[in-house]
Amino acid sequence: MWIERKxxxxxxxxxxxLDTRQLCxxxxxxxxxxxxxxxxxxxxVLDVDITANRGDAMSHRGMAREVAAKLRQPLAPLAPPPVxxxxxQVPVRLESPACPLYATALLSLGTGGTPADAQAFLRALDAxxxxxxxxxxxxxxxxxxxxxxHAFDADRIQGAVSVRWAISGEKLVTLDGVTRTLxxxxxxxxxxxxxxxxxxxxxxxxxxxxxxxxxxxxESAWFDPKTVRATARRHSLHxxxxxxxxxxxxxxxxxxxxxxLVDRLRTWAGATLEGAWTAGALPAHASSVTLSEAMLxxxxxxxxxxxxxxxxxxxxxxxxxxxxxxxTVQPPTWRHDMAIPDDLAEEVxxxxxxxxxxxxxxxxxxxPQRLSPDYRLRQALARRLAHxxxxxxxxxxxxxxxxxxxxxxxxxxxxxxTLVNPLGQEYSVLRxxxxxxxxxxxxxxxxxxxxxxxxxxxxxxxxxxxxGPGERFTLGLAWGGTQGGEDYLSPARPVRExxxxxxxxxxxxxxxxxxxxxxxxxxxxxxxxxxxxxxxERIVPAFRPFSRFPSVERDLSLLxxxxxxxxxxxxxxxxxxxxxxxxxxxxxxxxxxxSLPEGRxxxxxxxxxxxxxxxxxxxxDGWMASALAxxxxxxAKIRA
Amino acid sequence: MxxxxxxxxxxxxxxxxxxxxxxxxxxxxxxxxxAYVGREGSxxxxxxxxxxxxxxxxxxxxxxxxxxxxxxxxxxxxARQTELEAAKKNLNALASSWDPALPPPVPARGAxxxxxxxxxxxxxxxxxxxxxxxxGPEVETEAHNFDGLNIxxxxxxxxxxxxxxxxxxxxxxxxTHTSPVQVRTLLRVAPDLQKLGGIRFLAPGRVYxxxxxxxxxxxxxxxxxxxxxxxxxxxxxxxxxxxYALRALFGPHTEIRLRPSYFPFVEPGCEVDVSCPLCDAxxxxxxxGSGWVEILGAGLLxxxxxxxxxxxxxxxxxxxxxxxxxxxxxxxxxxxxLRLFFENDQRxxxxxxxxx
Ligand SMILES: [Zn+2]
Numbered sequence: 001m002w003i004e005r006k007x008x009x010x011x012x013x014x015x016x017x018l019d020t021r022q023l024c025x026x027x028x029x030x031x032x033x034x035x036x037x038x039x040x041x042x043x044x045v046l047d048v049d050i051t052a053n054r055g056d057a058m059s060h061r062g063m064a065r066e067v068a069a070k071l072r073q074p075l076a077p078l079a080p081p082p083v084x085x086x087x088x089q090v091p092v093r094l095e096s097p098a099c100p101l102y103a104t105a106l107l108s109l110g111t112g113g114t115p116a117d118a119q120a121f122l123r124a125l126d127a128x129x130x131x132x133x134x135x136x137x138x139x140x141x142x143x144x145x146x147x148x149x150h151a152f153d154a155d156r157i158q159g160a161v162s163v164r165w166a167i168s169g170e171k172l173v174t175l176d177g178v179t180r181t182l183x184x185x186x187x188x189x190x191x192x193x194x195x196x197x198x199x200x201x202x203x204x205x206x207x208x209x210x211x212x213x214x215x216x217x218x219e220s221a222w223f224d225p226k227t228v229r230a231t232a233r234r235h236s237l238h239x240x241x242x243x244x245x246x247x248x249x250x251x252x253x254x255x256x257x258x259x260x261l262v263d264r265l266r267t268w269a270g271a272t273l274e275g276a277w278t279a280g281a282l283p284a285h286a287s288s289v290t291l292s293e294a295m296l297x298x299x300x301x302x303x304x305x306x307x308x309x310x311x312x313x314x315x316x317x318x319x320x321x322x323x324x325x326x327x328t329v330q331p332p333t334w335r336h337d338m339a340i341p342d343d344l345a346e347e348v349x350x351x352x353x354x355x356x357x358x359x360x361x362x363x364x365x366x367x368p369q370r371l372s373p374d375y376r377l378r379q380a381l382a383r384r385l386a387h388x389x390x391x392x393x394x395x396x397x398x399x400x401x402x403x404x405x406x407x408x409x410x411x412x413x414x415x416x417x418t419l420v421n422p423l424g425q426e427y428s429v430l431r432x433x434x435x436x437x438x439x440x441x442x443x444x445x446x447x448x449x450x451x452x453x454x455x456x457x458x459x460x461x462x463x464x465x466x467x468g469p470g471e472r473f474t475l476g477l478a479w480g481g482t483q484g485g486e487d488y489l490s491p492a493r494p495v496r497e498x499x500x501x502x503x504x505x506x507x508x509x510x511x512x513x514x515x516x517x518x519x520x521x522x523x524x525x526x527x528x529x530x531x532x533x534x535x536x537e538r539i540v541p542a543f544r545p546f547s548r549f550p551s552v553e554r555d556l557s558l559l560x561x562x563x564x565x566x567x568x569x570x571x572x573x574x575x576x577x578x579x580x581x582x583x584x585x586x587x588x589x590x591x592x593x594x595s596l597p598e599g600r601x602x603x604x605x606x607x608x609x610x611x612x613x614x615x616x617x618x619x620x621d622g623w624m625a626s627a628l629a630x631x632x633x634x635x636a637k638i639r640a
Numbered sequence: 641m642x643x644x645x646x647x648x649x650x651x652x653x654x655x656x657x658x659x660x661x662x663x664x665x666x667x668x669x670x671x672x673x674x675a676y677v678g679r680e681g682s683x684x685x686x687x688x689x690x691x692x693x694x695x696x697x698x699x700x701x702x703x704x705x706x707x708x709x710x711x712x713x714x715x716x717x718x719a720r721q722t723e724l725e726a727a728k729k730n731l732n733a734l735a736s737s738w739d740p741a742l743p744p745p746v747p748a749r750g751a752x753x754x755x756x757x758x759x760x761x762x763x764x765x766x767x768x769x770x771x772x773x774x775x776g777p778e779v780e781t782e783a784h785n786f787d788g789l790n791i792x793x794x795x796x797x798x799x800x801x802x803x804x805x806x807x808x809x810x811x812x813x814x815x816t817h818t819s820p821v822q823v824r825t826l827l828r829v830a831p832d833l834q835k836l837g838g839i840r841f842l843a844p845g846r847v848y849x850x851x852x853x854x855x856x857x858x859x860x861x862x863x864x865x866x867x868x869x870x871x872x873x874x875x876x877x878x879x880x881x882x883x884y885a886l887r888a889l890f891g892p893h894t895e896i897r898l899r900p901s902y903f904p905f906v907e908p909g910c911e912v913d914v915s916c917p918l919c920d921a922x923x924x925x926x927x928x929g930s931g932w933v934e935i936l937g938a939g940l941l942x943x944x945x946x947x948x949x950x951x952x953x954x955x956x957x958x959x960x961x962x963x964x965x966x967x968x969x970x971x972x973x974x975x976x977x978l979r980l981f982f983e984n985d986q987r988x989x990x991x992x993x994x995x996x
Contacts, residue, residue: 052902357898364770390750454986
């Protein structure tokens with residue numbers, strides 16, 4: 001909201017002594033940071049950020065109240081010449097509790113226009129001056145004092161005025177020229193022909209003030225914040241008035257604002273008052289709140305006294321009654337955010353300045369808890385893959401239905417994972433796979449000239465279920481391009497499927513995941529993080545005795561068919577040997593050459609045996625014979 | 641045409657492949673080359689002499705035969721030479737791989753994502769104070785995302801213009817902040833709170849808001865939430881903890897500043913500024929000359945948040961904070977465009993993420 005320095009100083013004269021920078025700092029310390037300063041109409045105008053709970057501060061007067069309380073300086077008096085009320089010239093019926101109070105006046109306009117200084121004030125706030133005194137005065141009052149008012153062309157109102165709920169389907173053309181179809185939850189001002197304004201939001205086009213207007217009917221009311229918010233949202237009609245009524249206007253200002261408006265129309269436009277009257281009464285005051293010393297001291301973190309608190313709250317306009325160890329506080333009519341003792345404690349601290357809050361480490365009462373094994377596993381996994389040369393990616397959790405269908409499990413129906421209001425088709429499905437996102441990122445890297453791309457992501461994938469999508473942390477990995485060739489020891493070669501299987505094995509996956517070809521020489525796999533071996537709960541695993549007797553290593557050179565899967569052969573050999581003595585079995589060399597029999601290759605298998613005793617040569621010979629027999633059963637032959 | 645050629649030449653041609661294969665090195669090959677196609681005294685030179693002396697009517701056929709032979713030898717020699725050179729090079733390479741004067745091989749270099757790295761660092765900073773990590777789902781209920789956090793039923797953030805909802809499950813949404821983890825955690829620990837003596841944790845994670853993608857907005861981003869519940873917790877404890885943590889993060893001379901602000905789930909609420917880590921608070925472009933940068937929002941837990949979880953606000957109190965990870969990463973790194981964090985260019989990741 002724009003605050004003009006001169007106009008602020010008109011409400012709190014002491015503010016004139018502050019320069020713009022000091023004023024900005026003061027407002028920020030009160031919870032109103034200044035986002036920017038503009039220079040308009042020969043004065044500095046501050047763009048003040050006002051939080052949603054502080055509708056009372058959305059005016060120069062409101063901001064001045066804050067500055068006055070902080071500086072302990074008086075506000076300028078606000079005393080318009082009182083308007084004598086009389087009998088209603090137009091009957092006003094309040095038919096809904098959402099409008100308990102409606103002050104009005106009927107005036108005949110004379111001659112004159114909006115004064116230059118009022119027009120300059122409006123321009124400084126980036127608001128337009130229409131040159132119509134009734135419109136400009138209402139607007140000027142809103143910015144200066146925060147209370148929205150409205151002027152109707154009285155000669156275009158038919159019969160009595162009522163404030164009532166709309167009849168569903170009723171139409172109203174609002175000031176912006178849009179025809180609104182109303183709902184029964186919309187509060188309207190209506191005459192005998194139908195709605196003439198959306199209460200607290202916007203006036204109607206049919207009764208608006210124009211150059212031709214001779215008589216005006218003024219409205220200065222109080223509307224229920226919730227009702228105004230709902231109507232503004234329903235019709236996407238967010239106005240200066242709806243912002244203020246929606247956050248809670250000051251009901252005590254309704255009559256004052258009416259009097260101010262009458263006064264301006266008399267002086268600006270030579271208007272004659274034909275009558276002023278009020279329907280309804282002030283809404284019930286918010287109940288008082290009790291602040292205990294214990295609560296105050298707990299929140300503040302230092303021994304503040306109730307007397308200090310009472311003084312601060314009084315400066316803010318509260319009526320404070322002191323008890324023995326509590327204060328009973330009646331918030332001012334303009335504040336709707338002082339409902340609980342915590343709110344009062346905040347006000348005391350705020351006025352005092354948050355810079356005075358001491359800095360103390362909390363008592364660390366509960367014992368520290370460990371990081372969960374799942375979380376630690378994911379952290380360790382990311383580090384490990386980064387050390388293996390992979391780059392961690394962060395991609396969006398929603399993708400296009402096509403991208404999802406390319407890799408998500410067929411039984412994972414996308415309907416259960418689809419957003420009703422996505423940013424677009426391409427972001428509409430909570431992904432059942434990481435591979436599409438990784439493929440996109442990898443292709444993008446290759447297009448940008450990367451010779452090799454190694455990416456991984458650890459993120460949830462979503463699984464449709466009857467109660468909504470379940471989430472499963474998943475590791476996805478993509479690798480492609482040219483591997484090696486960056487130094488003189490490793491020759492350049494394309495990345496192969498087997499490279500990914502090597503990574504999967506290295507991560508300790510019991511069952512190797514399916515490696516998918518992602519196109520453009522890219523490969524990828526994804527696997528639930530839960531399938532990876534979890535770190536033990538113990539800091540150091542339990543001791544497992546190991547043999548100190550020497551191990552025996554034997555090699556076995558086998559001729560096997562080309563195409564023989566290694567795992568199958570290794571498993572058969574392992575199965576043929578006593579598990580308690582076989583320490584290790586691996587293939588240490590592969591030899592393929594035309595000198596070997598057609599369709600065969602040679603594998604050099606290395607076996608290591610160990611037991612809790614010294615092994616005898618003959619028993620090892622026996623095991624080697626068993627291993628060979630198992631290999632032969634799969635078609636292997638010993639290589640002479 | 642072979643009848644035109646001398647027998648010893650035909651014999652030499654037959655022996656050529658074996659001789660070629662027998663050449664174990666380039667020197668041997670050079671000698672063989674001299675013997676077959678050398679300028680003088682070679683089989684080829686002798687054939688040229690023969691051609692000159694041949695009768696005119698034989699010249700054509702003889703020439704073709706000689707060319708055929710010569711071509712075969714030359715091709716064989718050339719192929720073998722390529723082979724031997726490659727072998728020699730390989731041998732050289734193997735030999736030189738042990739040379740300590742040469743540069744060492746370069747292992748592949750990966751990187752953590754800068755956003756993850758920053759979140760990890762925040763966890764690391766709070767661990768010494770006994771904070772652990774709590775996590776929650778990204779698909780949340782309105783109750784956890786809004787109601788449990790004292791967010792009014794008609795709050796604009798609930799609108800489908802701000803929050804993503806699921807088509808098949810109208811009551812489910814993508815969480816708009818990490819705060820529902822507060823609600824879930826409080827609900828879970830409430831029965832045991834007395835025994836635990838309170839709780840304190842961080843909740844890092846991904847959140848979603850319906851913002852169009854541009855240099856400063858993304859529909860998905862990250863937050864880190866922090867929370868502590870105990871006895872007699874006040875603003876001084878919030879300030880003390882944040883001062884401690886932000887000094888651990890930015891350095892021992894870091895100062896913090898609290899300013900009043902408003903969030904429905906805290907009371908009192910505040911924004912927290914930190915002395916600009918980029919210019920040591922001297923004033924720079926990032927802090928707009930003020931020496932301060934806004935870093936997070938925080939406050940004491942609103943009693944309604946505790947009550948929702950079944951915790952008595954008369955006995956228990958606490959604080960919470962929430963910070964935007966992207967915002968902080970952009971500020972610290974001076975990255976000009978938020979989209980870079982989601983493009984995953986290896987050059988960006990390698991330079992920004994690194995390993996630690
Ligand atoms: Zn700076």
